[in-house]
Amino acid sequence: MNDLILFPILGLGAGAVYALLSLGIVLIHKGTGTVNFAQGAIAGCSAIYFGIATSNGTPLLTAALTCIITAGIGGALFYAVVMRQLRQAPALARIVATLGLMLLLQGVATQVWKVPTVVARPIFPVDSIRILGMNFGIDRVYLTGTAIVLAVVLWAAYRYTRFGIVTRAASGNERGVALLGYSPDAIGAANWALGCMLAALAGVLFAPIAALNISTLTLLVVPALAAALVGRFDSFGITVAVALAIGAAQSLLTRFWTQPGINDALPFVLIVVVMVVTGQLIPGRGARETSRLPLAPAVRRRAAPLAAVAAITVLGLVLLGNTYRDGIVTSLIMVMLALSLVVVTGFTGQISLMQMAFAGLAAFAVSKLGQDLGLPFPVPIILSAVIVVPIGVAIGFASLRVRGISLAVVTLGAAVAVSSFLFGNASWTGGADGSHVPSPSLFGWSLDSVAHPVRFGIVTLVVTLALMAGVLNIRMSSLGRRMLAVRSNERAAAASGINVQMTKLQAFGLSTFVAGVGGGMLAYQLGAVAFTRFAPIASIMLLALAYIGGIATVYGALTAGVIANGGVLYVALTSVDAISEWWIIISGAMLIINAVVQPDGIALAVRQQVGWAVRRFRTPPPAAITSTPAATPAPTAVDA
Missing domain, CATH: 1.10.3470 (ABC transporter involved in vitamin B12 uptake, BtuC)
Structure with a gap:
């Protein structure tokens, strides 16, 4: 007592x-x-x-x-x-x-x-x-x-x-x-x-x-x-x-x-x-929000950009050393995870701080399905992504009652709860040793990320391109237009006949599936999944990277993957002493600067500059103006 x-x-x-x-x-x-x-x-x-x-x-x-x-x-x-x-x-x-x-x-x-x-x-x-x-x-x-x-x-x-x-x-x-x-x-x-x-x-x-x-x-x-x-x-x-x-x-x-x-x-x-x-517990302010949201520009079905990404990636995997190959694979997986934020936050405006928690749940499920049940690659990835979708939809139900800052608080609390209650449970995660993931193979070909990094990298590239194409199609579809309408003004969207609740739930379900696929690929890359990879701070870092890259665009997710911790840029800069120790500081500073100066992200800033340069190059110079004698008007009846 x-x-x-x-x-x-x-x-x-x-x-x-x-x-x-x-x-x-x-x-x-x-x-x-x-x-x-x-x-x-x-x-x-x-x-x-x-x-x-x-x-x-x-x-x-x-x-x-x-x-x-x-x-x-x-x-x-x-x-x-x-x-x-x-x-x-x-x-x-x-x-x-x-x-x-x-x-x-x-x-x-x-x-x-x-x-x-x-x-x-x-x-x-x-x-x-x-x-x-x-x-x-x-x-x-x-x-x-x-x-x-x-x-x-x-x-x-x-x-x-x-x-x-x-x-x-x-x-x-x-x-x-x-x-x-x-x-x-x-x-x-x-x-x-x-x-x-x-x-x-x-x-x-x-x-x-x-x-x-x-x-x-x-x-x-x-x-x-x-x-x-x-x-x-x-x-x-x-x-x-x-x-x-x-x-x-x-x-x-x-x-x-x-x-x-x-x-x-x-x-x-x-x-x-x-x-x-x-319901909504955070009271509103007596000030209008006059700043616009990050741009989500219209896109067209063009295979050239994706083909360029594929060609550059394959060349890097074939020609570079294993350190860079690992960085390329890490960047590709981070692109997948950033794409999940593009769908739910960039397109729909629902702020989620637990995408890495979804990825972690899928990664540990891959371990159980692959190691304990012996399911062959890539079946555990697909099943795990499907398994975590109902969890994402359940979180999406919170967005039907709260939004904005309130939803960010809910998702951060959920990330902490999942990390502590599930990931901190040694019987589920394997403790400090992590949860083992079997080496993948496909049609008798080993895809082990250590023994055959090029093969695994190419498979990861195919998955990444498929998800990029899928998110691009979402952006061009009627669902994408509904998402943008909900992001812009929920009341106006509802008044125009859009089912706001269903659109939000669809966004959470799709983003959770994408995060689950990314988590599954990460599990196979690591070989043993440790819970520290999916701590709440990792979800915050993911949002930071996606926002810096351009959270409302697919190519912003690609930029996020390039600048991610352990990615291509990170590997290239490791020649600088102690760069890894300063990476989180650099990310935090860049996030603050982007929020103030460039809310659209690096990808759109680069696109705008390239577009300006192309227009400048293609626009012909103005024609020279030559003076010609004025023509004498014909006499009229009055003049006569």
Whole structure:
């Protein structure tokens, strides 16, 4: 019986950290209408710096203030340089900007601090107290009290102070606030600074009770998002209460349920239940979205571009060494995975952050079907892709109730739940050794990716070209036009007779199938599938690559494959020292820059430049103008 009380109390420490993170998310949304997916990464960097600094003798208060002040300045600068340009941009552009910041911070932390083994010094006392026959650390009381006090202070400040009133007014009508003489940009910068400072405080308080691993700390944003969602990104009290309840429930689950990853799945369950039952939970802003979505240009049935891709790829496979061959195959598989995002996000506008989770489910299914049941290649790939389609459609049902930022939150929570609950289960994945995949063969020909890389590369090329052609046909079909109509304006699409719900479900089903095929090919390439390949950060990286390449075009997916980690460009640049260690930083920076400067992606930018050059070359110069004597008009009757 005591455990039913003790374990929830122990979980209040983590719950208080979730509360501080979610309070920062609420502040940033109040000020700018943006959901900051980098909130956990900010807390993670602060926690690692605080742990290292205090272990090296820096006073606790000095280290804590350094983290908090630096985070505040960084948040204001990020708003001024990036988010200010995207204040009236569509949700996708704002989401990818914060995801870019997440990748950038995670890469910097990994590069600068690696994986520190220090233990941070606690700010609050850690003495044990005894209540009702139960012993627990008094720091849990301090942490919970801090979260509650800050919630009360913020509630009072945003209700009674001029700054809070103006922020709430800007949330309803930015133009009206501007007419009254207040700057929406100043309001946004201030709220970004405060939100990031709360994230840094959460990291400082969490550092003594958690492992200083940036990947784990980054995903603290998921339970924080769950709490903020229930509070409708508005109520400080409800947000803190839900965050504390999540922490307490997670701790209680560890006592009675030993299934790995169940704690990480809990916030996702909460997100789905609350969001799908109640509908759109993220309130709209009083500002029009004037920026356009990424271009999805019309295409024609031309075999020449695909033939050129095939010819270049075959030449590379035949003439280059095994390192480049492996890079080419990796690029081709990443093209398949990026194509899944082109369908669901580029064409339909539904933001998915779990495409790599779909690929991972298919990859592990390939292992089971090929190794355990002995099904020959390529049957396991086809069956696995079909098996994961209902899962994608189930996620698609969430898009019938929520969209935009809300759907991104749902899919990120689903990716974390799948990664922890399924991929973290050693009985399913094989643990650290991975799940073995048999060597493929076709008509008696071995297609082993190590022994016969050219053969496997050509088969991968054929599959990639087939998927590219399929997605091109979707774009040119009536289904593609319906998808673009839904992306542009769901109400207008419905008014014109389009079944919006069915179109969304079809998009999720098709994209999941494409991701499943990519995951199956990846399984055969690797030979043994490890769950780390399909972690939530991999889905975020995939979205980054697809957006940089051009998320609404097939050739944008091709560009994404070329620049992918482990792809052709990556292999070509490995001659530069430590390029692999900086790749995630480069990707994050490119994602932020693309969101602001080139939302259409590299592929369309190149296409536009080539088109301009072709027109310039083909247009004949203007004819020389020669002077000729004016003709004398014939006399008229009047002249006569």
